[in-house]
Amino acid sequence: MSAIPISWYLVLSAILFGLGVVAFVFKRNIITIFMSIELMLNAVNLAFVAFARARGALDGLVFVFFVIVVAAAEAAVGLAIVIMLAQHRESLNVERVNLLKL
Amino acid sequence: MSVPIILFFVCALLAVVGAVLLILAREPIHSALALVLVMMSLAVLYLLLGAPFVAAVQIIVYAGAIMVLFVFVIMLLNAGVEERTDFSKIAKWAGVPLGFFLLLLIAHFLAHSSIGTAIATGTGAATQAADTRELSTQLFRQYLFPFEATSILILIAILGALVLARKDE
Amino acid sequence: MGFITQHPVLVVSLVKIAVLLFIVMTALAYLTWLERKVIARIQSRWGPYNVGAHGLLQPLADGLKFLFKEDMTPPTSDRLVYLLAPFLALSLALTAIALIPFGPPSVRVLGQSIFVVSDIDIGLLFLFSITSIGVYGVALAGWSSNSKYPLLGGLRSSAQMISYEVSLTISVVGVLLLAGSLSFNDIIEGQRGYWLHFIPRWHVVPQIVGFLCYLTAAIAETNRIPFDLPEAETELVAGFHTEYSSFKFAMFFMAEYANMITVSCLATILFFGGWLSPFPDSWTWQLFLPGAGLLLLGAYCAYDTVMNMRGIAQIQFAVVTLLAAGGGAISLYPPVAAVIQGPFWFTTKILLILFFYIWMRGTLPRFRYDQLMSFGWKLLLPVSLANLVITAFVIIWPLLRHG
Numbered sequence: 304m305s306a307i308p309i310s311w312y313l314v315l316s317a318i319l320f321g322l323g324v325v326a327f328v329f330k331r332n333i334i335t336i337f338m339s340i341e342l343m344l345n346a347v348n349l350a351f352v353a354f355a356r357a358r359g360a361l362d363g364l365v366f367v368f369f370v371i372v373v374a375a376a377e378a379a380v381g382l383a384i385v386i387m388l389a390q391h392r393e394s395l396n397v398e399r400v401n402l403l404k405l
Numbered sequence: 406m407s408v409p410i411i412l413f414f415v416c417a418l419l420a421v422v423g424a425v426l427l428i429l430a431r432e433p434i435h436s437a438l439a440l441v442l443v444m445m446s447l448a449v450l451y452l453l454l455g456a457p458f459v460a461a462v463q464i465i466v467y468a469g470a471i472m473v474l475f476v477f478v479i480m481l482l483n484a485g486v487e488e489r490t491d492f493s494k495i496a497k498w499a500g501v502p503l504g505f506f507l508l509l510l511i512a513h514f515l516a517h518s519s520i521g522t523a524i525a526t527g528t529g530a531a532t533q534a535a536d537t538r539e540l541s542t543q544l545f546r547q548y549l550f551p552f553e554a555t556s557i558l559i560l561i562a563i564l565g566a567l568v569l570a571r572k573d574e
Numbered sequence: 575m576g577f578i579t580q581h582p583v584l585v586v587s588l589v590k591i592a593v594l595l596f597i598v599m600t601a602l603a604y605l606t607w608l609e610r611k612v613i614a615r616i617q618s619r620w621g622p623y624n625v626g627a628h629g630l631l632q633p634l635a636d637g638l639k640f641l642f643k644e645d646m647t648p649p650t651s652d653r654l655v656y657l658l659a660p661f662l663a664l665s666l667a668l669t670a671i672a673l674i675p676f677g678p679p680s681v682r683v684l685g686q687s688i689f690v691v692s693d694i695d696i697g698l699l700f701l702f703s704i705t706s707i708g709v710y711g712v713a714l715a716g717w718s719s720n721s722k723y724p725l726l727g728g729l730r731s732s733a734q735m736i737s738y739e740v741s742l743t744i745s746v747v748g749v750l751l752l753a754g755s756l757s758f759n760d761i762i763e764g765q766r767g768y769w770l771h772f773i774p775r776w777h778v779v780p781q782i783v784g785f786l787c788y789l790t791a792a793i794a795e796t797n798r799i800p801f802d803l804p805e806a807e808t809e810l811v812a813g814f815h816t817e818y819s820s821f822k823f824a825m826f827f828m829a830e831y832a833n834m835i836t837v838s839c840l841a842t843i844l845f846f847g848g849w850l851s852p853f854p855d856s857w858t859w860q861l862f863l864p865g866a867g868l869l870l871l872g873a874y875c876a877y878d879t880v881m882n883m884r885g886i887a888q889i890q891f892a893v894v895t896l897l898a899a900g901g902g903a904i905s906l907y908p909p910v911a912a913v914i915q916g917p918f919w920f921t922t923k924i925l926l927i928l929f930f931y932i933w934m935r936g937t938l939p940r941f942r943y944d945q946l947m948s949f950g951w952k953l954l955l956p957v958s959l960a961n962l963v964i965t966a967f968v969i970i971w972p973l974l975r976h977g
Contacts, residue, residue, distance in 0.1 A: 307410060307413050307453070311413065311417075312454070315417045315450075317511040317512050318512070319443070320508075320511075321504055322427075325428060326427055328504075330428070334433050334482075335427070335433055335436045338427065338440050338475065341467075342443060345467070348463075352450075352454050352456050353454060356454045356455060361543050364456055364458075364540055365544055367459050368462070369555055371462060371463070371467065372558070372559065373555070374467070374471060375470065376555075376558050376561075377562075378474055379563065380562050383566040383569035387570075389482045395482065432652070434652075434714075441710070461703045462699075464703035464706065465703045469703065469707050469709070470736065470739075473709050473732055474736070476713055477729070477732045477733065477736070480713065480728060480729055480732070537696065
């Protein structure tokens, strides 16, 4: 049924991760920077699932689970910080956040 | 060309297009929608890899909760078009080629490693129910400690969000 | 003919999708008619009465009106997202219904079960994943209109739907523990049999708390009164769809009613035994219940036609009478009666739950926003969590005692 080599999935995962890094570097809006981190996490998840498939074991899927849980926790705290920043600085541009205090 | 291969290419293309749109879009909401597109196509790829449970969790948690939270915050802050500022020259002229070089390097090693040439075998659909059961057994036996640790992590995250969101007296 | 035998799955699936789409669209239209009639009855009015006998052609007239109204797009809106939102809302709402089994899987044509479009092992999880991205339709509609009231409506709806989705999911997990499966067919089959020889083994009996939590959360998820904050007309004009007109508005409207049908179907499957009959199999006369019911309806319609209807309405209602009586007569034919047994019970249960929905709308006032949030997080979530923990303990208790 599925004669797709695992390497295809891994290459796709690498491409997505690379695009995530590019987005992380180039975006200036703190929310979109946050989103590019999520994109990188997703790329890693794809690699995990592909490896789990190749090994015929389920450990990889368990790790995907943990990654998703950590991403959810990170989103909750991160977005709270974003809201705080936006209220104090009245801008979402990271280049305006250049002081070590709020 | 069999159906799974076509499906793989369509989803892979959608995922890459979504990721590129995430970079190109000026409105944060458009970026968020592009990211949802990436997540959806990844969910279909998980189905192709015979992991329907992870696919469902991906949609429910990632697309249905985390990204909705992002959209909510963008709407709440009424975030407008992203302002362009001067890019660092180094990032522009050295970063992009180096990034692609790194990407090619990773792809090269992945494609030539022993695991990369392995072919996904077996039929996904037949073992779905058993897999979900097996997955939960592993999660609650072998990985019980990390599981409990994540629950504490979530508790800390809730407390953190509460402390941050609380109004100053 | 060769094509059909070569690709039975494809052909049967396409036919099933077409038939289901037709039935669901008709059901949506007549659900609005039913709602207006019941609400009118509660408020001592007549409801729609002039278009067709008893207003039976009103949904058709409404549909035509939606099609021919001027289609406006606000010039300041975000075009792409503005167009995407209603499509997203309606297509997700309709996709969810494809997972619902309306009858037993044993009834087959060309080796395919005919009562469900897509029968998958983890049906419940997929239903939840589809409903969980349903928020986007409302949120994006609110954002893309680029206007105050829709934005507030969209904000309210995303906050409300995220909050109540948690309780909705947790209230269902109790049933999952009892059933031990995520497949709809397994969940329904697990409810066969009786307690004390007369109480059906439906999950609603042990999971009454879970059912009440589910019902409350489901009403909030579908944005119905008393939780219709996203479109509270006295506060927000019409909420998230203020800037939508013509057919795009109709799509939101249909999506809301389709979602109502989906959550009623889910309640029926999880808590009321799906297509199982409440009577034991030995009572063979129940085979003739659908036919007898339709014949009774036909008799009442015939009485109404002769006594109360005049002019064109009399002819229209005579057609309705003939349809009901003819359907009843066909349903009495034993092979047909055996096939429609499952769908008959399923539909009856759905109709009762939908009636409850409409009844709520006619009775209760709207919540205030902060009350809505504190109700969801401080009452509904703890209660459904407690229900889950207690269910888990009751299930695990015999295992703990006997090792």
